Amino acid sequence: MRITLKIKGMRCLGCKAGVENAIKLLDGVVSAEADLGTAGLKTEFDERKTSVEKIKQAVAEAGFKVE
Structure with missing residues (x-):
């Protein structure tokens, strides 16, 4: 499966x-x-x-938010 998520706070x-x-x-x-x-x-x-959901959780644990 392929998905695209928007990540908030990714700046560098x-x-x-x-x-x-x-x-x-x-x-x-x-x-x-x-x-x-x-x-x-x-x-x-x-x-x-x-x-x-696991991917979103990993993003959150890395310090970012999924929009």
């Missing part, structure tokens, strides 16, 4: 890397790419191993 390359790394640690995530210009996070994952 360190923020971008923090969000991407937090998502990539989840089992079942195939890819995670954040875009500072759009504040978007494109993620591809296996629905059998993780969920949108």
Whole structure:
């Protein structure tokens, strides 16, 4: 499954890397790419191993909010 989430508070390359790394640690995530210009996070994952809610939780634990 592929989704795009809007991330609030992502302002620098360190923020971008923090969000991407937090998502990539989840089992079942195939890819995670954040875009500072759009504040978007494109993620591809296996629905059998993780969920949108788990991805949102990982974003929150990294210190950011999903809009």
